[in-house]
Amino acid sequence: xxxxxxxxxxxxxxxxxxxxxxxxxxxxxxxxxxxxxxxxxxxxxxxxxxxxxxxxxxxxxxxxxxxxxxxxxxxxxxxxxxxxxxxxxxxxxxxxxxxxxxxxxxxxxxxxxxxxxxxxxxxxxxxxxxxxxxxxxxxxxxxxxxxxxxxxxxxxxxxxxxxxxxxxxxxxxxxxxxxxxxxxxxxxxxxxxxxxxxxxxxxxxxxxxxxxxxxxxxxxxxxxxx
Amino acid sequence: xxxxxxxxxxxxxxxxxxxxxxxxxxxxxxxxxxxxxxxxxxxxxxxxxxxxxxxxxxxxxxxxxxxxxxxxxxxxxxxxxxxxxxxxxxxxxxxxxxxxxxxxxxxxxxxxxxxxxxxxxxxxxxxxxxxxxxxxxxxxxxxxxxxxxxxxxxxxxxxxxxxxxxxxxxxxxxxxxxxxxxxxxxxxxxxxxxxxxxxxxxxxxxxxxxxxxxxxxxxxxxxxxx
Numbered sequence: 020x021x022x023x024x025x026x027x028x029x030x031x032x033x034x035x036x037x038x039x040x041x042x043x044x045x046x047x048x049x050x051x052x053x054x055x056x057x058x059x060x061x062x063x064x065x066x067x068x069x070x071x072x073x074x075x076x077x078x079x080x081x082x083x084x085x086x087x088x089x090x091x092x093x094x095x096x097x098x099x100x101x102x103x104x105x106x107x108x109x110x111x112x113x114x115x116x117x118x119x120x121x122x123x124x125x126x127x128x129x130x131x132x133x134x135x136x137x138x139x140x141x142x143x144x145x146x147x148x149x150x151x152x153x154x155x156x157x158x159x160x161x162x163x164x165x166x167x168x169x170x171x172x173x174x175x176x177x178x179x180x181x182x183x184x185x186x187x188x189x190x191x192x193x194x195x196x197x198x199x200x201x202x203x204x205x206x207x208x209x210x211x212x213x214x215x216x217x218x219x220x221x222x223x224x225x226x227x228x229x230x231x232x233x234x235x236x237x238x239x240x241x242x243x244x245x
Numbered sequence: 246x247x248x249x250x251x252x253x254x255x256x257x258x259x260x261x262x263x264x265x266x267x268x269x270x271x272x273x274x275x276x277x278x279x280x281x282x283x284x285x286x287x288x289x290x291x292x293x294x295x296x297x298x299x300x301x302x303x304x305x306x307x308x309x310x311x312x313x314x315x316x317x318x319x320x321x322x323x324x325x326x327x328x329x330x331x332x333x334x335x336x337x338x339x340x341x342x343x344x345x346x347x348x349x350x351x352x353x354x355x356x357x358x359x360x361x362x363x364x365x366x367x368x369x370x371x372x373x374x375x376x377x378x379x380x381x382x383x384x385x386x387x388x389x390x391x392x393x394x395x396x397x398x399x400x401x402x403x404x405x406x407x408x409x410x411x412x413x414x415x416x417x418x419x420x421x422x423x424x425x426x427x428x429x430x431x432x433x434x435x436x437x438x439x440x441x442x443x444x445x446x447x448x449x450x451x452x453x454x455x456x457x458x459x460x461x462x463x464x465x466x467x468x469x470x471x
Contacts, residue, residue, distance in 0.1 A: 133359040138410040140402070161458040165394070165450060172395060176402045183362040224391060224452070227453060230460035232387040237459060 023108075028193050035127065040115045044199075047119050050112070055090055059083045071159045078156065081215035084215060085153040088170070092146030096226040100142045103130045123204035124185065125192040128211075133184055136178050145173050168223035171216035178212040251333075253351040254419050255273035260354065262334035262393075266341045273342050281316055285309045297385045304382065310441060311379040314396070318372030326368045327355045349430035351418040352412065359410055363403050372391035372400050390456075404438040 023037045040047075062083060073080040098105075098113040106117055107128055121128035148170045155163035185205075187191060193202050249263045268272075288309060298304040325332070332343055333354055347354035374396045381389035381433040411418060411431075420426050 059415050129317065132410040132413040133406070135413060139409065140405065159461070161461050162450075162454050164457065166452050169398060172398050173402060179366065180359070180362050180406070183365065184358040187358040187361060204383050224388075227391050227457070228388050230456045231390065231453070233463060234456035235385070235387050241297070243415060 026122055027128060029111060029125075032125060032129065034107045036109055038110055040118050041110055042112075042115055044122075047112070047116050051095070053135060054089060057092065059086060062086050066157060069157055072156070072201070082153055082156060082217070083155070084219075085149045085170075088174075089146055089150035089153065092149060096138050097142035097146065099127070100135065100139045103127070103135055103138075106130075120204060121195075123193040123200040126185075133180070137181065138160065140173070140175060145170060145177075148173070155214045164223040164226045167219050171219040174212045174216040178209055178216075181209060182213075199220050209239065247426070253354060255351070255417060258334045258351060258355065259340075263408060264334055264336055266344050267336055268341050270345045270348075273338070273345050276338070277321070277342060282315060284316065285312060293384060295383055298382070307445070308379055311375045311382070311396075312329050312444075314400075315372055315379065318367050318375060322364050322369035323372060325353070326361065326365045329361055329364075332444050334357075346430060349362060349419040349423075349426040355428075359406070363407065366399070367403060371396060371403075372397070390449040390452045394453065395443040397449065400408035400438045400442040401446070404435055407435060408439075429445075 023034055025034050025037045025039075026033065027034070048205050063079060066072060066079050066082050072082070085180065096118060099117055102109065102114065103117075106114055106121075117127055126134045126135075144169050148166060152163065152166045154160070190201075193205055197203075249260055251258065251263045251265075253259050253260070289305060291310050292298060292305050298308070321339065321342060325343055328335065328340065330341075332340055332347075338455075343353055350360075352360045374392060378389065378392045378396050380386070382393050416427075419431055
């Protein structure tokens with residue numbers, strides 16, 4: 020096989036038909052997160068007067084989180100899941116996003132089986148669940164905190180596996196210690212899906228415990244009254 | 246490196262210091278599940294008169310499920326997580342259990358990073374959570390259905406990844422189609438942790454939705470009354 024030069028770690032990785040990105044990392048990030056920011060601004064305007072979260076700034080921020088998750092899981096990660104086999108040779112905008120991200124974790128560009136399956140669950144399950152969580156909070160649906168708990172636990176489980184598998188492989192799929200690729204892309208970006216889900220799980224747990232205690236009390240009083 | 250003969254798939258797998266099991270698969274399974282059965286019988290006698298599940302046979306069966314999960318996660322999978330590096334050369338009872346199981350999935354004996362991390366979460370998180378779920382149901386703790394939901398979702402997430410990663414690797418770590426190793430060990434034994442968690446999640450979801458609806462109603466009525 021012809022040896023193709025590429026920027027990934029380890030450098031002896033064999034990537035057939037690899038085509039280098041035509042856009043810089045900054046241009047890709049600014050375009051993607053710029054677009055997401057426009058949607059988030061519109062969403063904030065939409066939920067600003069929602070009667071269930073009017074006075075709750077943190078809840079509105081949480082809505083932005085759910086929307087961001089839905090957007091990233093369905094569009095970005097959904098694209099990866101359905102196109103990971105042809106990524107190296109592709110120069111569409113989303114393919115370039117993934118070729119840029121693979122600089123911090125080459126398991127993406129080689130289609131590592133754990134990464135593909137985890138991204139499959141994230142895009143097919145977590146994505147719709149995040150948008151449903153948004154809908155459930157906007158409509159004050161009784162199951163909103165249950166959905167938030169399930170979504171956050173899925174985030175946490177997947178992300179803990181994501182970090183620990185790479186730790187066990189001695190971080191050998193990216194430039195360990197690099198300020199941008201290791202600390203910003205690999206650690207910081209993924210740490211968000213550890214920290215925020217833990218906060219959401221704590222909130223859900225607290226609310227659900229209160230609801231369950233109150234319901235148990237009603238049932239117990241009803242039984243005593245009979 | 247010296248080539249060592251072993252019974253695993255693929256046959257060109259390099260296993261340093263491999264020592265063949267001294268016990269048969271049947272003897273290992275009968276001993277382990279025999280011991281578990283004694284504990285389950287004792288547990289059933291214990292919860293038989295529990296006032297919260299006296300007339301609920303299915304709930305008592307569920308207690309047996311939680312105990313089995315705790316026992317298997319903590320002892321069997323806990324052993325794997327802390328000893329996977331030395332498994333091939335070890336002939337202790339639990340090491341032999343894993344060398345037997347590896348016949349259906351050699352990712353265990355080679356210490357595949359996804360398998361090790363997933364077993365780490367299972368033994369360190371799911372194990373204690375399963376025993377806590379048992380305690381929560383016996384004491385009728387308000388959070389019992391929340392714990393059941395979290396435990397079941399962890400089971401489901403881990404097991405879906407377990408199956409899908411092997412599917413993506415064309416089932417090339419075991420004798421595909423073999424009645425015992427593929428269908429019984431790999432498919433049936435692991436399918437339990439898909440089917441039962443889905444049933445538990447449905448039950449939890451139903452109970453938690455009812456509790457949350459009732460609590461939302463109380464809060465809404467309190468606000469109207471103010």
